[in-house]
Amino acid sequence: MFEIKQTDRGFEIAMSAELTNIDLADGCMAEFLERAGAPLDRFAVRILLREAVLNAVTHGSGQNPELTVRFRAFLDEEGMVMEVEDEGPGFIWQNRDMVFEVCGDGGRGLPIMQMYSSQMSYNDVGNRLVIRRRYERGCVCASPTGRGD
Amino acid sequence: MLQTEQAQDVLVVRPGVDIVASQVEQLKKDLQALVAQGHIHLVIDLEGTSMIDSKGLAVFMLCHKSVSARGGSLKVVTANRDFRQLFHITRMDEHFKVVDTL
Numbered sequence: 001m002f003e004i005k006q007t008d009r010g011f012e013i014a015m016s017a018e019l020t021n022i023d024l025a026d027g028c029m030a031e032f033l034e035r036a037g038a039p040l041d042r043f044a045v046r047i048l049l050r051e052a053v054l055n056a057v058t059h060g061s062g063q064n065p066e067l068t069v070r071f072r073a074f075l076d077e078e079g080m081v082m083e084v085e086d087e088g089p090g091f092i093w094q095n096r097d098m099v100f101e102v103c104g105d106g107g108r109g110l111p112i113m114q115m116y117s118s119q120m121s122y123n124d125v126g127n128r129l130v131i132r133r134r135y136e137r138g139c140v141c142a143s144p145t146g147r148g149d
Numbered sequence: 150m151l152q153t154e155q156a157q158d159v160l161v162v163r164p165g166v167d168i169v170a171s172q173v174e175q176l177k178k179d180l181q182a183l184v185a186q187g188h189i190h191l192v193i194d195l196e197g198t199s200m201i202d203s204k205g206l207a208v209f210m211l212c213h214k215s216v217s218a219r220g221g222s223l224k225v226v227t228a229n230r231d232f233r234q235l236f237h238i239t240r241m242d243e244h245f246k247v248v249d250t251l
Contacts, residue, residue, distance in 0.1 A: 019171040026200065043231035050202045054170050108203040108239055115238050 001068070004028055010074030017061030017069050017086065022053045025071055038075055039136045044116040045080055048131050049073070051109045052084040060086030060127055079118065079134035090126030151179045160188040161251065165197035168205030176205075180212050189221025194251065201232055206239055213245045226251050 001016040002024050011032060015021040029049050033042050053071055061067040072083040113120055118134040152163040160183060166172050183191065191212065195201075213223040223245040227233060236242045 023167070023169065023171050046200065047202060047235070050169065050200070054202060054204065058170075108206055112203055112235075112239065 001065075007072075007074060009076070010072070012073075013071040015069050015071070016065040017057045017063055017067045018065050019054075019057060019063065021069075022050055022057060025053055026050055029073065032073070036075060038080070040080055040133060041116075041136055045082075045133050048113055048116050048133060049082060051113045052082060052129055052131060055109055055129070056084050056086035056088075056127075059091065060088035062088070079132055082131045082133075083128070084131075085128040088127050090123075151176075151183075153183070156192075159190045159192055161192045161194055163194045163196060167200040168195075168198055168208060169200055169202045170204040173204045173208050177208050177211065180208065181215065184212070184215050184219070184221075189216045189219045191216055191221070192224045192226060192251065195225065195227035195229065195232060198227075198229075198232075201235060206235070206241060209241060210244065222246075224248060 001014070002021050003014045005012045011028060013025055013028065015025065026046055026049055029046055030042070033040060033045060049071070053069060056069045057063060061069060067087045069087075070083075070085045074081055113131065116133070117131045119132040121130050122128065152165055154161040154163075162180070162183065164172075164176055166176075168176060180191070193209070193212070209223070209225065216223050225236065225245060225247045226249070227247065228249045233242075233247060236247045241247070
């Protein structure tokens, strides 16, 4: 399942918790960024989306295709806002160490998000993440439409 | 399928796909097979790759550990600034070389 809905300043996706849906979501973001033409670091936005949704699909949902991951992205006056929510029990994000564990096979997702985001926050339970990436060089767009018009 | 090219004792590998969660299991198997065949000096050329994520980075580290344990080496070739920055901020470039060109 992969359903996308355009919104006023962005888009929303409801997807089953499968790895291939991360690629589809990334493709939607790439198209949106191309249309919007906003002064954003596109690689940063795309890797933020990938890591956030990857966490929701794998850790939050255990890659159970019966579970739904919801993603929402929109532009505001300061930049791009992305919200990711899964149906899992969440995790104790407060205890996570943000230092890179470079020799291990995992554990890089959260630090990467921290490095590339301007701001990120989880809800108390840890199954809903909000990430902000500000426009480059302090650019402020008064009326971002996200539609390239 | 991986594209490979032997250059003296080094095997140049071109995955040609994005090195992301949905692709890494196959890539991991392919690289492990090459190492098992005795190719311990590997160059991974990222031409044709447009995205890397944390799962992809883990494959590079796994490959590095695998060839290093056998006395070999891993080098990554990419001129992509975003990739080079990603290897740098995750400190992967402290473990293996990341260079612009072959």
